[in-house]
Amino acid sequence: MSTVANTPTRSWPPRGAALLGWAVLAAVGVVLLLAPLIFDLFWLSQILTQALWLGIAAVSLTFLYRYGGMTSLAQVAIYGIAGFAMGNVVHTINSEGGLNLGWTPWLGVVFGIVVAVLLGLLFGAIASRSYGIYFLMITLALSLFVFYFFGQVTQLSGFGGIRSVSRPGYLGDPITHPSPLYYTCLGCSVAVYLLLRYMVRTPFGIALQGIRDDPGRMSSLGYHVALHRALAFALGAFVASIAGVLSVWFNTQISPGSINIQQTIAVLIIAVIGGLSRLEGAWIGALAYALIDYYARQHTPTLGLWLNPGRFATIIGVVFLLIVLLSPDGLIGIGTRVWALVTRRGREAEPGTAAAAPTAEATLEKAGTMATGGPPSSGRQEA
Template identity: 40%
Template sequence: MIAFHGAPSGRSLAWCSTLLAAIVLPFLASSFVTQDILALAAWSAIVAMSMVFLSKYGGMISFAQVGIYGVGSYSFAILAVGHGVPWYGAVAGALVAATLCALLFALLVARTYGIYFLMVTLALGLVVYFLTISNYGLTHGSGGIPGVNPPHLGSISLAQPIPEYFLDSSVAFAVLLGLTLLMRTQFGLALQGCRDNPRKMRAMGYSVMSYRVIAFTLAGSIAGIGGVLGVWYNGIIAPSYLDLTRIIDFLAIAVIGGMESLEGTFAGAIIYAIVTTYASSFTDRYNTVIGLVLLAIVMFAPGGVGGLVSRVGARLALAKAQLTPASTE
């Protein structure tokens, strides 16, 4: 019925119902699901979005995002726990540090493309890991910095499941919205131009290098936001939160969601959280289960959940078009 009113209203209805579900869900689900699946998925999706954003709009698959996320987490922990800086100051410091780190990395990697870009960013991600493990004075070595607590807003503790969920999910939603809108601006279109045909863009007078540096730095700020929310969730930051396994974890979230879909990261993060949490109840070899899920996605749905949904959508539209007799509208 509703579908016949045309695309825009159907779409907004879907959005509204999704939003409504996102608001109601935490009150129906157990506090475990609210915090350890949904809130975890929300901040993980932010980090994954910084990856997918670079890949989708900039054509850059970056493995350095987890390292930058770590810079955000560590900066917050060092400022708040080590130096007693109030939380808002520490958040600002963490975001500045993550952004500057991303800018530095961007200047190093902006000239590389393809597989080389991937390898250089992987190396940079691991540089952060090894720095945190060996720099005992600043980062407390492999044990890391415990005792990080999210702030209280009035009488509400952001460590509680429902407040944490609403904080993390609304920030994640704001990031999604911001990036989507930004990509419709002239800057966004130019960035996508640089992705598709850098030589032509250069000939038209655009500085491809600058666009890549700005995009990478912006993605770094987003990873830094994920870093702050992540360290609030975990209560601790340590090198093992930045090692190769975690880099692959976030990549898995991005791949499950679809490297071409910012919204897909939410689905990817939720699926990943569910599989990692519940698979271990059934088998000791839960890493194998995660691997198989990933393999199935890559083989049968290369576009991830995002790609799958749009493919099914296209199929349905096609079927409807074939079933519907000549339009009377």
């Protein structure tokens, strides 16, 4: 698979199906911009805002997977580090947990992100010489370490979490006035999306994709494979840390329970449900996750102990299983195929979309074979 295939082919002016595509995109954009007028407080906050920040967390994973071939399960740990770092240094009302150093909120944001990126670099350095399934295992172990660390080092995680973390003034109270936080999350999502799209086209991004496809050859060409992967991991950590900051503002608190194994798996599920083949998939997956979460608690029929409103995890697990078994490129892939069916007539005019599905498929198998073959020789040379 060549790196050129990642650049969508577009013709301008748009015709037929492409025009429809742009119309849908514009409609989504308008709905997102006007969401506070369309949805009530609860939907705006608990569904949309939550989906946006969860999407940012998930897109850091999608990015690492899609362009770096790294399935990282450490993203939740990293956003937890950012959240806890910020929570400890800023002012908390009633001094409820954490160090409560009383810094201003913005300084706290910077500190949280810097700490998370630095630790992300460290984690990246540890994990970057491992590939495929090894990488997944090592990052899972790192994630659980972070969880247990905050669970046990209560000086830093507070008395049952750090609560009432102060926010920048313009956000107000996100419970009674969710719009500012919503727009913040929306803005961050767009910025993160554009940043990642930009990064994958820089020489660094191209090299990263080359490393994903064939680390051995890239190493022979003189690229420092492990360093590239570690830097990509740090970029992913930067994105995840933004999600961490937003999650603390959203929940007004952070506790070890916010970054437990369930949350780690949840972010993986979100990225996979949405589709690992495109960055947008992360937000689509997050929205689906938030909706399933919301409806499962109320509308699940009761079948004894097997299925009832408490069995959200079973439902999401089954959805996840079905997606992985039947449509490895997630909802995006399903959408692509539906789209291809709808616009079958104009398929020749649409090389980009028609190629997307097999591309995603190839990526997933690529990562698979890569690990099966074991780390290439370059991995050993640097050891």
